[in-house]
Amino acid sequence: MPAEKRTDPDDGTAYTFEELSAFYEGKFKKKAIQAYWDDECKPKKGAAKAKAKAKVKVQDGGKMGSKVSINEGSNRMKRTESNVSMASDHSPKGRRDKLKKKANQSKGTPNEFLPYLLNRINAVTLTQFIITSTKGDQQLAMLMNAIQHACKVVSNAIMRAGPEGLYGMAGVENATGADVKKLDIIANDIWVESLERCGVCCLLVSEENEECIIITDKDNRGPFCVAFDPLDGSSNIDCNVSVGSIFSVYRRKSPSDQDATAADILRPGSEMIAAGYSMYGAACELIITYGFGTNRFALDPALGEFLFIDDMKMISDGGKKIYSCNEGNSLQWDPPILQCVETFKDEGYAARYVGSMVSDVHRTLLYGGIFLYPADKKSLKGKLRVLYEGFPMAMITEQSGGVASTGMFQGKLQRILDVIPEQIHDRCPIIMGAPRDVNAVLKLYEK
DSSP, rough: OOOOEEETTTTTTTHHHHHHHHHBTTBHHHHHHHHHHHHTTSSOOOOOHHHHHHHHOTTTOOOOOOEEEEEOOOOOOEEEEOOOOOOSOOHHHHHHHHHHHHHHTOOSSSOOOHHHHHHHSOOOHHHHHHHHHHOOOHHHHHHHHHHHHHHHHHHHHHHHTTTTTSSSSEEOOTTSSSSSEHHHHHHHHHHHHHHHHHOOOEEEETOOOOOEEOOOGGGOSEEEEEEEEETTTTTGGTTHHHHHHHHEEEEEOOOSSSOOOOOGGGGGGGGGSSSEOOOOSEEEEEEEESSSSSEEEETTTHHHHHHEEEEEOOOTTBBBBBEEOGGGGGGHHHGGHHHHHHHHHHTTOEEEOOOOOOHHHHHHHHHEEEEEOOOOOSOOOOOOOOIIIIIHHHHHHHTTTTTEEEEEEEEEEEEGOOOOOEEEBOOOEEEEHHHHHHHHHHHHOOO
């Protein structure tokens, strides 16, 4: 007598008990398979009903099909059908919130490491974010991946600098007259090489190079002009203080069949299409913006990937009362800057100054307060460069809900992003941070 066959609701096909056991062997215990055979594979009234229950269509809209799960408490197998639509919010923050919810709802044994493990496995990587956020612009995706690669390699070089004897001076000066450290040269070579090889850049501006780097190979260039400071705050590198890299991105305006010129990048910061900075400290972080908010990522060295942390947003009430500036220059400041700093002190503000723009601005964005590097009697344009320090940090500050101003500059109060640089290493004053504090400084200038 032929062995009895029953329909498996998982796929609507009839099997003998031996065939079903062979299929699920190794996945479930024998008792569970027996329970599944007895309870779920019973003959149903009408083949059509069984078939309809078993078949679950998987649609392109992102729905999950049926799955078989086992209840270890009773060792019984049961059928769970779920047509769960994917969340409409595909942003990194949306995925992170879903991840936390999943961790909190887990029915497994309580484990303090579960959220950590889930985040390592399911967190949005920068690579994933770049692919989705560039919206099909393959050249922009290539550029952003080249930038993240440069940041990873520079971070690794900094971590290995001590054991490999890379601290100290290189014995030369850069284009802006500053003494160059060994790591300045290494970081610059890494950035230039990464951006030239990505095949989508036509012009590069680096703090370490006196002239623009123009890519003349028509088969290995694209539409982007990138300005960057490969190692901001490098004067602090030998004492292991946090440093960083800063970059801004423009899309060229000149004809693509011609070599790019400096005019393609000597434009207001409001015309940038992307900007960001990487900070090399206790952790390596990368903050980027396309002009639609600011996103923060941290490098997981074990995975070699930047993982999404959160959207950067300044505290609405101004946050902590912190002012950050080099008071060693105070004798050279104009009266409004002197007055505002004295007012901050009178109101109980704390002074915090690292001497690395990336570190000071990063803290300001996260905690609140104000960062100042104003013009003074010695430096009528200030000391920070427009293209690869002022512009990208201003764009990130504004996209995070802050204000970025030059203060009184060239006879008027200006938004940093409205400044038009005259040459690639041009400078401008910097006053940026929470609206509460920046606006207080600007009111003093208006008086």
